[in-house]
Amino acid sequence: MQIRTNIRTIVLSLLIGLLLPFNSPFAQGLDIQFEHLSVRDGLSQVTAYSIYEDHLGFIWIGTDDGLNRYDGYNFLIFRNDPLNEKSLSNNSVNSIQEDAYGNLWVGTDQGLNLMNSVTKEFKVHKFDFHESGSLSSNTVWCMALDKDDHLWIGTANGLNRYDDRDSTFTKFKLEVNEENSISNNSINSLFRSKNGSLWIGTNQGLNKWIPESDSFDRYVIPEDQTRYGQVVQCISEDDEGNLIVGTNQGVFMLVDGRLERSEFRELDDVKVNWIKTDKEGDTWMGTDQGLYHYFSNKTRPLLHRFEEQNSTSLSDNKINCIVEDSTGILWIGTYSGGANLYYREQQRIFHYDHSNLGRRVFPSDIVNCIEEVAPGQFWLGTEAGVGVLSDATIDKENLISVPEQVIGKSITSISRIQDEIILGTDREGVLIKKIGAEEVITITRTAEGDGLSDDRIADIVYMDNKWWIGTQGSGINIISPGDSIERIQYDPSTKDGLRDNRVMALCAQGNEALWIATSSAGIQKYNLRTKDFVNYSVRQDSARSISNDKIVCLFYDSAVLWAGTKGGGVNKIDLMTNNITVYT
Template sequence: MSLSISVDSMIAVRLKSPSPHLRTITVFILTSVLVPQLVSQVLPLGSLTRARAITQYKFDRWQTDDGLPDNTINSILQSSDGYLWLGTQRGLSRFDGVKFTNFDIANTPGLLNNALSVLFEDAEGALWIGTGGGGLTRLKKGRFESFTTANGLSNNYISSIAQDSAGVLWIGTYGGGLVRYRDGLFEAMTTSNGLASNFVRCLFSDRQGILWVGTNGGGLNKLAHGRIERFSVKHGLPDDNVKSISQDQEGRLWIGTSNGLARYQDGRFIRQTNWNAVPNSYVASLMVDDEGTLWIGTNGSGLSRYDGKLVDTYTMNEGLANNFVSAVAQDTEGNIWIGTERGGLNRLRKTKVLTYTTKEGLSIDYVRSVFEDQKGRIWIGTNGGGINILKNGAFSVFTTKHGLSNDFIRPIFEDSKGTMWIGTWGGGVTLYRNRRFDRPRELEAISNKFIRAINEDTKGNIWIGTNGGGLNRYANGKLTVFQTKNGLSNDFVSSIAEDRAGAIWVGTSGGGLNKLVGDSITVFKGEQGLPSEFVTSLSVDHDGVLWIATNGGGICRFKDGTFTTWRSSDGLVDDIIYSILDDEEDSFWLSSTRGISRIFKRDLDAHAGRRSTTLHVLTFNEVDGMKSSECSGGTNSAACRTKDGRLWFPTVEGLVVVNPTTVKKDTFGFPVYIERIVIDKIAIDHE
């Protein structure tokens, strides 16, 4: 006899979110739930360029205090309608991104045991729930129905579920062998039929229609065309206790055992013994993501990731709640969901921006400047950690030990001859040329050792802005100094730019803007329309227009002799702007104390022409992957656009990278699901 019970549905209209953040939006009596979908496990594995270190995911965690019924999660599944289902030691939990709805033997008669071992969704959308002693439960069209030995199951301890290409459901039991469910009937296959062990631990149906059966003590069994083929340690398996199986798009099987990992390729097993991360670990779960990366959950060694070339790990030392990983799954936005023993539900979420910190190899998290040289190397100036150079995903660190005059770096610039100019805070200028750091004697005469800006004009002159010593021009081995005594508005120079006409523009901290033509200086301050006399950066766009970022006055444009200003009152995220970069889509990117913002140039033009009163500003902060929303500024190289189009921003907690192309493509639809309708506190049946 089978039991059935209907689900006590939660309210809502469900939406699938374009954002990686799961949240609830209430509209009248309907709630929208934003949960991304999971992808298939049969995905490519192979030649990838590691784009994101495992430490560069945003980590989130949910435990019993957040509504989970138990902190041990044995199975994770996202159903086709977008819910995240969790099989725990104390029942079933459904997660909508905001709250957990829990089902157990006390409130769900269709569940006969709270210890859930496996979850599986069949081709018709029914959810199958395997329990440790309570048999099998099916949730279909809102109703729970249970199946036990009384209904034909060989054993009530369910370990795994799979469905083959013919639509046949296979159930692995712990002690009762393998069970086939077809046309409403259960048929058992045990050692008497050729199975190596009646203790089935995992099942996997591959793309060729082969059913793979992992057992405890009996190794791996291959069921194809009605025949069973058995593999054990004699054939190359690391161990005869097989715990997990997955497959990549190239057809290779990955087999996790209680004594490490192996892959099955071209008819033979290859044990992965050369990995420091998972040499002999108990591999409890495997998942291949949509980028072809293999995720490996272990019992005691945390989570490992293999992209075809590199292996890295994520353990409690990096923030994982527990090193015993029992389940791994992925959603369509690339987020990795991790079920642990006693550690609850964990998520590694891909973020809009990428942040490099000391965890990835930076010498110090406080970054002040960034610059790409002609060879594509990223030069990073830090506040006390010297110069860091990022090349091919690895950092090299250079300090005073290597010849730098000071480890507190401000501007970085490469001249037309390939020489790197490094401005320091208190140590003047250091050059990098001929593969060594150098401090030429003639540069010792710079008017101040605190350097804020370095640039080169079209004539090959090097301009150096100092913090209190004015502006220096280096030409033909000689220095010429411009200060307040000979017409400069202020001796605290923050930025330098050259326009198309060859004029040199000099931004200052407190003295506004200067325009140098030859030795003639014209000053622009508040009375000329400058919104703030504290200029943080200058840039000239591809139309030849000068853009000015300020401390306190937002941004402004100098065009046809007129300043046009945009502030926070117009829609900017902040009035303190450190840098302005443009991308290939004619957008501007602004760094500030409150994050990084994108604004379309056409919106600025429309706003300036009074054709629009609204600025559409997209801002990125900690939620999007920044460790801190506070960017760094006050130097000429407070942001950088590299040859590949990516944008780099220094912050007080790491170096942030934004890919404008990725941001542009990140749009999703919103499928809607009605969970419950309530009118005057009365639930209405909407089925």
């Protein structure tokens, strides 16, 4: 059923929020809107290095000018006070981590801070040359808990494990002649996998901590696949437990104990700063060039970037971190655009037209109909031809091509049955395309009278092995197998037939009945077995009257018929009781 009113616009807007143009290596992320948190909202500074959700649901954001706690409405900011030794040790906050006891640890450029949750004061841990149990470096890059809830701290000069019994740190550093030592002292990332393993990313490859020996296994990028060294920026895993490694030259995966190039080939030679696989199984890659979104099958990524004319685009292309909170909101920390929020479950309705999707997708801004012609591929019938939207995961080779014969034509109806797509036009009859064939069959009105009764097509449905074609001025045409054409038309000499030749929409009720929306005679139900009509129209003396006789769209669902009118709202007809409810 095709709809030519604002109801159609609503359906179209909902649908396009899930779809993208298919004619690029990766599609620009037009379907996602981001909410921004920046200085004007109370954030202390625009560089969001780290984001963390604590056990109470607070969001903590580390910036270049302090630590921010966000409660969903307001920010509470913690900064260094040179006159207060219990304040934050430094305003550049690189990492945030909660320990097993709910204590918040904050890593900065000048020390590791432990917050007192009651007093909001900080105990500072720093490197001390004279203390063997001190932190190995004041520059703290990353933190993680191992499977036994020990806190690990990655710094610019070594890896540390915190012992809460005596508040000391065990240091792990590169030992030149010891192959089971950490491979490099610059620790960029820490990650605990689902199986409990602790992984360490360094400037010289990937490391895995071996608890039994308190040592490390090393994994390096093969020489034939590297041009810029062995820098591991970030570590994550997909929903199947496969380890994903982001480097300064793309993405690698650990396969049979070896790092190999991943299927994320669009990111070859791209610096990948953060990787996050969300609860839906989608993988998000934060880079210096924007945010890449790979669906669960890891094909055809979306690329989200800053767009100056789009207030809800990503606020900055350089991504520092990505976090999914307990409610499913995705938080993206950027270098100069603060924090970006993506509400997957609360995504709004968006407006798209030819200006932002192009004439190939939207030949005209007047969209008459939508049909899913193949799984994930939708054709849009417009006033100037057929546009195509497809799910971003579909390979281009599997798309059904649009025939040249529809270019420039006003398409009012699109339907697919088996291997045929039938298109109704406003003044050029019916076009039939067989899938896989170049030829397009045209059925029009003929001088001999053996064709259509009218070339102005309103709607087309398939039922009872026949095509039922509603026209805008000459009733209904029925094309049977063998291409014979029958007609149902208004006959002023009888009150029992079609009441108006101006058909606005058709709707099939299985193979039992055809519902007909007319321009001035309300709704009619045509019984395929008895060939009788039942009429629904405005009746001043009846509570079961519909609200308007000009019907523009129909939808049948489980013994309920929904009818959209021009000027009378939406009518809900309960076919079991014949009760009519009007929504305006």
